[in-house]
Amino acid sequence: MKSYFEVLRQPGVGRLVASQLCARFPAGMLSLAILMHIEQSYGNYSAAGLIMAAMGVGQAISGPLSSRLMARFGMRLVVGVTILSCSLGLAGLALFTDILWVSAVLAALIGLAMPPITPAVRTIYPKVVPASFLSKLFSVDATLQELIWVIGPLVATTTAFLGSTMWGVLLCSIIMFLGGAWFWTAPEVGLVRIPRSKYPLGAVLAKPVVLIMTILGLFMTGVFAGIETAVVATFGHDRAETGIIIGLSAVGSIVGGFAFGHRPVTPFALVMRCVPFIIGAAMCCLWHETWWLAVAFILTGVGCAPLISGSFAAVSSSVRFSQTAESYGWMGTGQLVGGAASSAIAGVAIDTIGPQGGYLTGLGFAIASLLLILLTWGFIPDLRGRDATPHPDTEPIGIIVS
Secondary structure: OHHHHHHHOOOOHHHHHHHHHHHHOHHHHHHHHHHHHHHHHHOOHHHHHHHHHHHHHHHHHHHHHHHHHHHHHOHHHHHHHHHHHHHHHHHHHHHOOOOHHHHHHHHHHHHHOOOOHHHHHHHHHHHOOOHHHHHHHHHHHHHHOHHHHHHHHHHHHHHHHHOOHHHHHHHHHHHHHHHHHHHHOOHHHHHOOOOOOOOOOOHHHHOHHHHHHHHHHHHHHHHHHHHHHHHHHHHOOOOHHHHHHHHHHHHHHHHHHHHHOOOOOOHHHHHHHHHHHHHHHHHHHHOOOHHHHHHHHHHHHHOHHHHHHHHHHHHHOOOEHHHHHHHHHHHHHHHHHHHHHHHHHHHHHHHHHOOHHHHHHHHHHHHHHHHHHHHOHHHOOOOOOOOOOOEOOOOOOOOOOO
16 A cells, blocks of 8 residues: 555646546446436347447447547547547437437447547556556556446446436536546646557557457456346346445455555466456356345456556556557457447346346356466566566667778
């Protein structure tokens, strides 16, 4: 904890971390709020899964593309335009759900306009702290972001209970605009410049570490999307248990982040961070009592923040600075695709066999994450005794000696 506070005391870091957390806060509400709103509007989870998948497709495209646009036009312009566009799209989805295909188009546009807060701020981080602090800053970021997943589901379910599911989506729109505006005004957003990459879009995925961590993020997010959809099906959107249980996974993640997130990345460390996913998701499949699911969600969350911080540190240490934003964009795309795919699969499974289908979906993604690390063991860097700073965008200069 002392080392974490030392990182946050670096000039400008505290404000930057706080503002980007506020800008990203709707992420903790968005999936659940939209899921409940569409399910209530159309009366089935298949429609909700379709809408989530449409948004995921949009996000899959926007993640790496918006990172390239930031390098060309600057962070401030791209972040500002996407914040405004996405906020308006969410308001439209909240108010107009009469026709399913219209809702799907709106969801896709929301995904396309999703503000690139994560790649922006994680590209800024290497420029605001010494190299020795970077891994700790990634860990602080990954751990504190779990507050979003503790409070967000509670806010979404409470808003649906006290008002309506429509107000839950509208609240996402309002918070995105206000939080995004605060992050947009941060001096670093205008000062840090991303060098244009010399390589075509997607070339960074040829680096094994980037591809592995992108797929790992897909599987990890799929775990939570599956079991969270199942919890909504188990308890409904109008009961407090839904938001509380979902939020408890983030409590576990905070504990795991502070306990293990600062430890250096190794292949074995990533394996150990996947184990809680499998145990927790398996527990969800065995029994659906409230207290049992609460314990299972806490355990499932323990590996989340350490795995996120570890994957970003692994990628940061393996690419050039000009490639960081696009790499983080692809990682974000992997997470979003995983969430959307798992929600869609879980929705169909729930309509077919009940809530157990969603829990089984989450377990399948958990097992896949462990198998991925075991199969790609030799490509994962060992950062013991190394920092996670990106490689500089310089090349050796040949000297002619006469």
